[in-house]
Amino acid sequence: MRVLASAPAKIILFGEHSVVYGKPAIAAAIDLRTYVWAEFNDKGAIRIEAKDIRVPGLTVSFSEDEIYFESDYGKAAEVLSYVRQAIELVREEADANGRGITVSITSQIPVGAGLGSSAAVAVATIGAVSRLLGLELSNEEVGKLGHQVELLVQGASSGIDPTVSAIGGFIHYEKGKFERLPFMELPIVVGYTGSSGSTKELVAMVRRTYEEMPEVIEPVLVAMGKIVEKARDVLLSELDEDVRFAQLGRLMNINHGLLDALGVSTKKLSELVYAARTAGALGAKITGAGGGGCMYALAPENQSEVATAITIAGGTPMITRISGEGLRIEEVLP
């Protein structure tokens, strides 16, 4: 039996990092996906074929059906840790420890770019392997297991990324609980710096600053939480669309300033943010953990001008759409 599952990337519209401290956040799934095939092997081992992962310092090459990591073993093990943990967790859930499982991954999501590649690979792996082992899990349950995978690998995770990747759509999330927001097309442009940041390291860096000076950082996190609540009110309001977009844009700019204050922006990210605003975006901010990766801009009138400005500033624009669909079982072959 072979099972193919897929799960989407996400953007965090408001509230990354503060969400790790129990504040709310708003996120949406987008139409880039990770695909995972799962099947049994008779070696009793976990075998992972990560076909197109590109991580600095790690080169993967192929010879017939074997893959070689041209780096030290530790680095390869670290890079594949989300997938390995996902498989181990599902085997345990299904009482199938020791069962040989091979997964093969292809992904459209840039890695370490703030678009939730870790959550998508965990969710798609859990989806494929649980079906293979005959476990009946709802997408919400897969999201919860995905959260456990992120906790095991990263040490800290709010769970928002695996939740939105598993259930899709547009959500408000707080302390493990989510509320679906009405599906809406937002006129956004994502700008990719081309460099990556590790969520595990960025979350740990914010934690160190918090522990060093909680009296300074706590009010920043509280303000981020207030931005999210205000954004939710604006999104759900009956105000005219242009008024709503203008308010959301201002909230994005404030949120970006506070993320910069936490130390998770980079020169390149901020350059893309300012280039987008100068080209007429109503707002622009980092999305995801930062340290490289992506920003996004809200640009109802001028998406193509904003995309050009991002290119001129040295980034790669991506015009993406919000995706209603979370985890999907694509194929089950005998």
Ligand SMILES: Nc1ncnc2c1ncn2[C@@H]1O[C@H](COP(=O)(O)OP(=O)(O)OP(=O)(O)O)[C@@H](O)[C@H]1O
């Ligand atoms: N296609 C893939 N195959 C195997 N592992 C992957 C794949 N894509 C991502 N990963 C795992 O996810 C890690 C990157 O996760 P990380 O949380 O640091 O960034 P992200 O999820 O892309 O961004 P963010 O968490 O800010 O949204 C990689 O180092 C790797 O371990």
Ligand SMILES: C[C@@](O)(CCO)CC(=O)[O-]
């Ligand atoms: C940085 C962070 O808030 C979002 C990463 O996409 C981490 C998390 O919520 O687990």
Ligand SMILES: [Mg+2]
């Ligand atoms: Mg991640």
